[in-house]
Amino acid sequence: MAGDRFETLQVEKSSGIALLNLNRPTRSNALNDVLFGEIHVAVRKLDADPDVRVIIVAGNGKNFCGGIDLDALTSPGSALASADGNSGIERDNFRRRIKWMQDAFTAFESCSKPVIAAVHGACIGGGVDLITACDLRYCTSDAKFSVKEVDVAITADLGSLQRLPWIVGWSTTMELALTARTFDAAEAQKLKLVHGVFSSKVELDRRVYDVAAEIAAKPPLAIMGTKAVLLKSRNCSVADGLDYVATWNAALLHKSEVMETLRSRMENRKPGVAKL
Structure with a gap:
C-alpha cells in the first residue's frame, strides 16, 4: 500500500468529493482483515484532506458488500480462530480484535465530513453495519439487505444493533435481526433505511454524486457542525x-x-468558502 493506492479499496477525488469504492469484486466486496485495516487508513486520510468535503462509499462489481468474508473468518489467526482460547488474555485479545473491526466502521460516523452510502446488489451482514x-444512504431497485449474523451463529457486533434502531426503530431492528430475513429496496425505503431508490447503478x-455536490458547495464548517451536533444529540438530553x-x-x-454566504445569496453567486 503506497500513498492512496490500496489493495482492497479504490479512492478517487474530484471537486471536493471523494469516492471510496470497496474493491474486492470477485468476493462481492466481502470484508477481510486487509479491508478493515485499509478503511481505517483511507477514512483518516480523507477526513484530514482539506480538498475533500464529502465522501461517497460504494462497491465495485455486482454487489455492494456480501458481509464478512467467511474464508478469512475461519482462517488461522482470524477473529473466529482466536475465539478458541480459554485464558483471560486470549479472550481479551478476541475482544480487542472485535473492537478493531468496529472502529473501522465507526470511522465513517466519526469522520468530520458527511459520508454517503451508494448501495447496489447485496448488502449483507457487515454491509448493513x-x-x-x-450519514445518508441510497440504493438501486435490485438491492437486497439482511442483518444476517444470527444465521452464522454470531450476535451482530459491528454496529447494526446499536445504530439501526435510530434509523428504522427498535422494534423493526429486533425483527430484522432475529429473523435475519432478506428485505428489498422498496422495504428499505419504506423503513427509511435508504432515502431513495434508483432503477440502475448509473442512475444511483x-x-x-448530485447530493454530494450539493452538500460540498455549502459552507464546510456549518456542514461539519450539523453532523457533529446531530450525532452528539442522539446520545444526550435536549x-x-x-x-x-x-x-x-x-x-x-x-x-x-x-457574511460572505449572505452576500453571495444577494448577488446570486456561489459563496467563496474556506477549506477545512
Whole structure:
C-alpha cells in the first residue's frame, strides 16, 4: 500500500468529493482483515484532506458488500480462530480484535465530513453495519439487505444493533435481526433505511454524486457542525444538546463566513468558502 493506492479499496477525488469504492469484486466486496485495516487508513486520510468535503462509499462489481468474508473468518489467526482460547488474555485479545473491526466502521460516523452510502446488489451482514455508520444512504431497485449474523451463529457486533434502531426503530431492528430475513429496496425505503431508490447503478451514482455536490458547495464548517451536533444529540438530553451546539457555534461560527454566504445569496453567486 503506497500513498492512496490500496489493495482492497479504490479512492478517487474530484471537486471536493471523494469516492471510496470497496474493491474486492470477485468476493462481492466481502470484508477481510486487509479491508478493515485499509478503511481505517483511507477514512483518516480523507477526513484530514482539506480538498475533500464529502465522501461517497460504494462497491465495485455486482454487489455492494456480501458481509464478512467467511474464508478469512475461519482462517488461522482470524477473529473466529482466536475465539478458541480459554485464558483471560486470549479472550481479551478476541475482544480487542472485535473492537478493531468496529472502529473501522465507526470511522465513517466519526469522520468530520458527511459520508454517503451508494448501495447496489447485496448488502449483507457487515454491509448493513457499514451503511448504518454512514450519514445518508441510497440504493438501486435490485438491492437486497439482511442483518444476517444470527444465521452464522454470531450476535451482530459491528454496529447494526446499536445504530439501526435510530434509523428504522427498535422494534423493526429486533425483527430484522432475529429473523435475519432478506428485505428489498422498496422495504428499505419504506423503513427509511435508504432515502431513495434508483432503477440502475448509473442512475444511483448520478443522484448520489448530485447530493454530494450539493452538500460540498455549502459552507464546510456549518456542514461539519450539523453532523457533529446531530450525532452528539442522539446520545444526550435536549438541554445538553442545546448547550453543545451553543458551545460549538461560539467556537467555530465566524462572522466573515456568514457574511460572505449572505452576500453571495444577494448577488446570486456561489459563496467563496474556506477549506477545512
